[in-house]
Amino acid sequence: MRRYDIFKKIVPIIKNHFVVCNIGLPSQELHYLDDQPTNFYMLGTMGLASSIGLGLALVQKQKIISIDGDGSVLTNFGTLPTIANNIANNFILLIIDNGSYGSTGDQPTYAGKKTSLSEVARACGCENVVECSSEDTAKVLKKAITSNQMTIIVSKCQSGNVKVPVIDIDPVVIKHRFMTELIRKNLENSD
């Protein structure tokens, strides 16, 4: 399975949750499959999906799922100790690990070679780290959502992209609709 095939399986699971999605093709594929106001698409800034997601999770109650890639985690390795040492049980980091820089032409990453991101996450102090196959990702993600424990999922899959259009939504609109929905959900829950 490729990232797109995983997305097809997890869209029904994540559509009612707040998602911060990685730059480039991951955001474009998610946007193409199921655009939601609860999706925060990163149009730039490689590597920060996990940091934005953690910041969100630390200050409010809604569940936050950051969808990251192996290349992006490699570019912001400092994020893993910060996640490990600031536990937010409403935070899930789903790393789609296809062993390649998908958006730039599928150049191989070190995560597809000798470096194990799940072992790195554990070494950084992350307590709930699950490495799974692409086929099991939906099941593992569902379990992580119901567990109410901060979880790092490393989903090993094949590289390859699907041709989808770029996202044409203004960044300020992406931010505004995401924040509006988050405020609404948090007010609803405090009633």
Place this chain on the structure above:
Amino acid sequence: MSVSDTIVSDFVNNKVEFITTVPCKQLADVIDKIDKCAEIQHIPSNKEDEGMGLCAGAFMGGKRSAIMMQNTAIGVTINTLVTLTQFYRMPLPMLISYRGEVGEPVACQVEMAVHTKALLEQLKIPTYHFHRESDVKEFDGILKHTFMSKKPVAILTDASFWNGY
């Protein structure tokens, strides 16, 4: 009231509830006070662009956020400032230790100091330079200006402001 106490109290009065820091010797006292302040969630970050990601998340989660860092970080964070903070129009007060000014004992710091203001100007980031202790009285207004304008704003604080390195 010390400059550190004024800075912490201005953060609190302006409802800045989430602060990330990458340390600098000049900022040590104010970082310590932020860490002990009950009204502020202090999350240290490993690199300044990571910190700006945390701040963007906290801001979208409904909390005003800020970052404290050295001016050397400007080199690290240009892409993040442009493609995240500015592109999505998010406010971000940046309390910056302006190393490499008069009183600096480490020559290498001067190399980045000479580029700091030029880079901030190129990025069209409103920039304020605190040189004397009394300049701290501007901090409250600068915070208000930052959240009104929804921009990253730089407050450069040099060795004289901190009463020595």
